[in-house]
Amino acid sequence: MRNWLSGLYFCFLVATPAFADDAVTTFSLDNGMDVVVIEDHRAPVVVQMVWYRAGSADEKPGVSGVAHFLEHLLFKGTETMEPGEFSATVARNGGSDNAFTSYDYTAYFQRVAADRLELMMKMESDRMVNLQLDEEDILTERDVIIEERNQRIENNPSALFREQQGAAQYLNHRYGVPIIGWQHEMVDLSLDDALDYYQTYYAPNNAILVVAGDVDPGQVRDLAETYYGVIPANPDLPERTRAQEPRQLAERRIYYQDARVAQPYLQRSYLAPERDSGDQEKAAALTILAEVLGDGTTSILNEKLQFDSRVAVYSGAYYGGLSLDDTTFNLTVVPAPDVTLEDAEKAMDDVIAGFLEDGFSQERLDRIKTQVRASEIYARDDVSALANRYGRGLTQGLTVEDIQAWPDILEQVTVDDVMAAARDLFAQDNNSVTGYITAQEVTQ
């Protein structure tokens, strides 16, 4: 329960269902809460998600991890619910529930039989404003998140490496701070820190309700008005503006050594534009570029580095286009035994240079688009994935129209668009961080 999304660095887009066909109804309550209803009557189940437009990148300085900490604390009690009663009630009703935190959002969801939706709304709306926390809750749950960090980050050299790379990538923006928090700040997180974040961001005018499944939009509206509509808006909700990046003027390199590293590899990240509302074309081209260069066995990096020259045992490209602010485009190469990181990097750079010169074929683009379309079928089978897609898009600066337009925008990307995006991206050495992770020192 309560998973933590590892976020920007290894999150990339593959599935792109044709949302334009979704049976989606949207409306807003008088208090400013947005509601999205996705009808799917194939099975008598419903998914309720509440998404807050607040994630780790909305935290104040010095309290990193408080967004995720609060996500844990929301499973404590309210004025009418005992600690733990929320999830126990969901389970007793045959459902499952979970929550997750990322840079740009915190989300809570339950999947239950459709006739239990009212109970879910009653409970979820209750903890939006009636959370009861005491010092004891802080002490016990803080130990839990610190242990979570130990397991996910401290015991994982790659995760520590990604944190250092992220901090080097972002000179000013809060995306350089890990979602789970810096260890030295987590240990000092207090009741006041949690309540300050809760009282600032947990309010209907900062939330999106997504209900997907065997429901009727009119019925959802009635229930939403009954349970969420009575909660007053927070008149002091701050404008959602974060400190943006300055011009990045110097290429950076980092060298992370950890005796636990079994397999050295290199990763390069470039600062890259994200999907903006009404302006997703560049991000669509970068999405296709990541697939052309580095997704799967037929990608260009794979063909050149694994099959032709056998320099690498793995290579990949990832682009996380869904992001409120500037995101990254990442390249990874794991060299073959006896190949140094320097040689692997040189080979990677040669592949990129060759790609910029030679381009790629229309056939390759068509093949990738076929894969993209195929992934829609899978995505539409899963009502949770659909709900998730809307929640993520809406909390990261997009509209329902943007989300629905995305498959068509991807479909219209041309070879020239991809090459133009590639030339822009790879010309920006100053926006890049190249990281080596090794078990011991390498010659630089």
Added chain:
Amino acid sequence: MRNWLSGLYFCFLVATPAFADDAVTTFSLDNGMDVVVIEDHRAPVVVQMVWYRAGSADEKPGVSGVAHFLEHLLFKGTETMEPGEFSATVARNGGSDNAFTSYDYTAYFQRVAADRLELMMKMESDRMVNLQLDEEDILTERDVIIEERNQRIENNPSALFREQQGAAQYLNHRYGVPIIGWQHEMVDLSLDDALDYYQTYYAPNNAILVVAGDVDPGQVRDLAETYYGVIPANPDLPERTRAQEPRQLAERRIYYQDARVAQPYLQRSYLAPERDSGDQEKAAALTILAEVLGDGTTSILNEKLQFDSRVAVYSGAYYGGLSLDDTTFNLTVVPAPDVTLEDAEKAMDDVIAGFLEDGFSQERLDRIKTQVRASEIYARDDVSALANRYGRGLTQGLTVEDIQAWPDILEQVTVDDVMAAARDLFAQDNNSVTGYITAQEVTQ
């Protein structure tokens, strides 16, 4: 007027007068304002300084430069003074005035004939709380600070390089953001931003009055009570805690290219401890280390790199020990013509390695201490420098006792202390950033 202190990166300690002999009187007003009086009756002049325990590192995210911007705006009018009248009045009374902003403080001072002290206090206490600003002031003065940035930073490749290096050095702490501000944030600084900073930090309980010169402590106390003592404390003054650095786990390198660079060079910075109250010994050893390694023509880097191997045309080491939070220790090498940056760096690393092995002589330490003592004579001649020393120390976490104890602490540093500090420092590759600045791309 209104100089901007370039701050951490090129600020280092040389002069170390024996403050224990200073005729210093300290007291606090009932509203929490601290007062330091330094008597010096050799000339009928007085220096008044007001130091705020607030600098650029106390700014909120997204408004970098607002501390320095407000420093400019303090020369606008109050309820009883016209814009510009402050400095005009000082000048008409035969005095001079100025102000400066750094990471940890903002300070205002006037130097006038001793009988004008009351007038200075009247004006300085007035603008502590009665500043009158309008949108027009913001527009005109914002252009001034943007132009100041253009001149000092944008037109100076070394300054741009230092900004990028500072941002790479600090992963979490606000010292990674330039004092003058990121250009893209400066252009949006607003009246609200300036007033928010002013109302938060400009208050007697966040200020230190330093009066140095031909004055009597009793008279200063009477005047201070009359003018500053009547201003209420700010009950909402925030605790002075900033986001601290996480463990730095990966050595970093940056490559800054700028066609305007006439002479390439390299700079390496290490995160290093600063002078802490009651705990200045480590900082004293690092202060001496910087002098041993890199200050002046007889330093070890100089001897080895300029005279022996002729690899460099300049080398230096700098340590900025006065800092509220973690500071840096910096090495710089400017290679001779035909020597690459890589070779120069290798030569620098060899000198450091040799130094760690061989140490240095007691004679060298004695010579440095003689220089340190000699610099006292010069420093004590200048009443402004004395006032400055107390203001800087008191706003950066030290007490009057710490400031007065510093020369003795420096005096007691041994060769072993310096070598222990050097071993600690240079073992921390993961705390370091090595930067190359060139006119064009270098092989990495």
